[in-house]
Amino acid sequence: MEKELLLECQRNDRNAQRKVYEKMAGKLYSVCKRYLKNDEDIEEVLADTFYKIFTKLDQLQNHDIFEAWAKKIAVNECLQKLRSTKSLHISLDENFIESPDSKVENLSFEKDILKLLNFLPEGCRAIFNLFAIEGYPHKEIATMLSISEGTSKSQLNFARKKLQELLVNHNI
Incomplete structure (x- = not known):
């Protein structure tokens, strides 16, 4: 600018x-x-x-x-x-994933990943974004969200696992 x-x-x-x-x-x-x-x-x-x-x-x-x-x-x-809005809950429910309403196979890979993020719980998605996309360390994420550093790490692992499952299940 x-x-x-x-x-x-x-x-x-x-x-x-x-x-x-x-x-x-x-x-x-x-x-x-x-x-x-x-x-x-x-x-x-x-x-x-x-x-x-x-x-x-x-x-x-x-x-x-x-x-x-x-x-x-x-x-x-x-x-x-x-x-x-109190929608930033941290979910430890291993089975929580919304089912996609439509096939995502026709999207580009980057759009696929971003679209799949919508199927994560709000808290997991926020932590994944902050860590994997924005580059914040777990300590800073924990401070920003008023959670423990361990919770941040476990939610990131949960998000990664669910994204991998979605990628495999939709052949992306």
């Missing part, structure tokens, strides 16, 4: 904010989609994310890391939404 554009956003230039929104909305929507199922929740979190981005942009000291900073805000907003 160009430094000048971000400086204009800090000065509340609506055109600059629109340009930043247009450049970042798709990326941040994808991040939110990994954590949330409901489109209304995703749109709400996306709006909250952009509000925080534009109101806290003056706190960003290095404009070179803007995209990573914005992505972290989106992840935190998703986790806050999951906690507020």
Whole structure:
């Protein structure tokens, strides 16, 4: 993101904010989609994310890391939404997997994996996303979700096992 554009956003230039929104909305929507199922929740979190981005942009000291900073805000907003709706439960039920409504064989591999994440319990999916996709260590995940480090590790293993089963069962 160009430094000048971000400086204009800090000065509340609506055109600059629109340009930043247009450049970042798709990326941040994808991040939110990994954590949330409901489109209304995703749109709400996306709006909250952009509000925080534009109101806290003056706190960003290095404009070179803007995209990573914005992505972290989106992840935190998703986790806050999951906690507020109490849907962030940690499931230890080894048999829990929703059955896919439609065949996923026709999707690309990356889309297959992302689609299969929707069949994991919310808590497992959040931990898998934070660890495998976002790169957070278990200690930080445990702090973010108010769980033990061991719970984070066991839920990641549970998520991996279930994803492998889904991949095998659907010949992906």
